[in-house]
Amino acid sequence: MEGLVTQSLANRIAVVTGASSGIGCAIARQLAACGARVCLVGRKVETLLRVASETGHAASLAFCYQADLEREVDIRALVASLREDCGRVDVLVHSAGTISLGPVEGLPVEDLDRQFAVNLRAPYLLTQALLPQIKACRGQIAFINSSAGLNAKGSIAQYAATKHALKALADSLREEVNGDGVRVLSLYIGRTATKMQADVHRFEGREYRAELLIQPEDVAAILISALCLPRTAEVTDIHIRPMSKVA
Ligand SMILES: NC(=O)c1ccc[n+]([C@@H]2O[C@H](COP(=O)([O-])OP(=O)(O)OC[C@H]3O[C@@H](n4cnc5c(N)ncnc54)[C@H](OP(=O)(O)O)[C@@H]3O)[C@@H](O)[C@H]2O)c1
Numbered sequence: 035m036e037g038l039v040t041q042s043l044a045n046r047i048a049v050v051t052g053a054s055s056g057i058g059c060a061i062a063r064q065l066a067a068c069g070a071r072v073c074l075v076g077r078k079v080e081t082l083l084r085v086a087s088e089t090g091h092a093a094s095l096a097f098c099y100q101a102d103l104e105r106e107v108d109i110r111a112l113v114a115s116l117r118e119d120c121g122r123v124d125v126l127v128h129s130a131g132t133i134s135l136g137p138v139e140g141l142p143v144e145d146l147d148r149q150f151a152v153n154l155r156a157p158y159l160l161t162q163a164l165l166p167q168i169k170a171c172r173g174q175i176a177f178i179n180s181s182a183g184l185n186a187k188g189s190i191a192q193y194a195a196t197k198h199a200l201k202a203l204a205d206s207l208r209e210e211v212n213g214d215g216v217r218v219l220s221l222y223i224g225r226t227a228t229k230m231q232a233d234v235h236r237f238e239g240r241e242y243r244a245e246l247l248i249q250p251e252d253v254a255a256i257l258i259s260a261l262c263l264p265r266t267a268e269v270t271d272i273h274i275r276p277m278s279k280v281a
Contacts, residue, residue, distance in 0.1 A: 046125060047070070047125070048065045048124060051129055051157075056230060057253050057254070064251070109160060116167075127257070172216060175204075175207070176221065177201075178253075226249070246278040
């Protein structure tokens with residue numbers, strides 16, 4: 035289209051948490067396919083190495099970082115490694131997440147603590163620590179949120195509380211860093227065909243039919259299109275739900 039100056043992701047440095055599985059894995063693969071140098075973050079090195087090798091011709095552009103995001107010491111070590119290896123961060127995608135389902139009456143507070151640590155505290159700490167590098171290159175930050183981050187139904191109080199808080203973090207951060215040229219995007223996603231959603235179906239006693247759900251690749255493609263927008267515009271919030279209403 036004449037006059038449309040989209041941003042290229044070639045040679046950009048992208049950090050993706052949750053890159054070992056599901057949505058984060060699809061995002062990492064598509065970023066690599068766009069020529070980005072992708073830093074894959076997850077707990078299991080073997081899985082990360084497999085994902086990195088599956089990025090095909092772009093395999094040499096994928097780097098693996100082991101970190102349990104529940105542990106602050108791991109986050110600090112991750113930040114130090116990223117600073118040493120990359121220097122700059124153009125794109126930071128927070129996709130790692132964990133869920134515990136059940137009624138407030140019965141679900142242990144330890145489950146809330148774990149979800150709080152992975153779903154909110156880790157994105158906060160990682161963003162805070164990498165912000166100087168992101169600001170320096172007028173980078174972009176994406177938070178993989180959930181429809182539960184906007185609307186909490188029964189048996190999802192703990193997870194939804196962490197995702198509501200993640201929305202607040204993203205909205206507030208956007209106000210703070212837009213002036214530095216940094217874009218902040220939240221994606222509010224419905225049921226997507228991943229291991230996490232298979233677990234949710236099991237909890238609900240529902241038949242899991244992946245083909246009726248959003249595909250991780252759909253989420254990745256939508257995110258990439260937002261990341262590539264011309265610098266004159268910012269997408270702040272994206273809502274994605276399954277097309278099939280059976281899901
Ligand atoms: N699937 C859905 O229907 C859906 C809907 C709305 C929002 N979301 C959100 O989408 C994001 C991705 O989830 P997914 O559906 O792709 O699920 P998934 O396939 O189960 O992937 C979850 C990812 O989070 C990582 N993770 C979990 N705990 C971690 C920890 N303590 N330290 C480091 N990494 C950790 C996992 O890494 P390991 O390999 O190390 O376990 C994995 O890469 C999450 O934020 C989730 O809340 C999902």
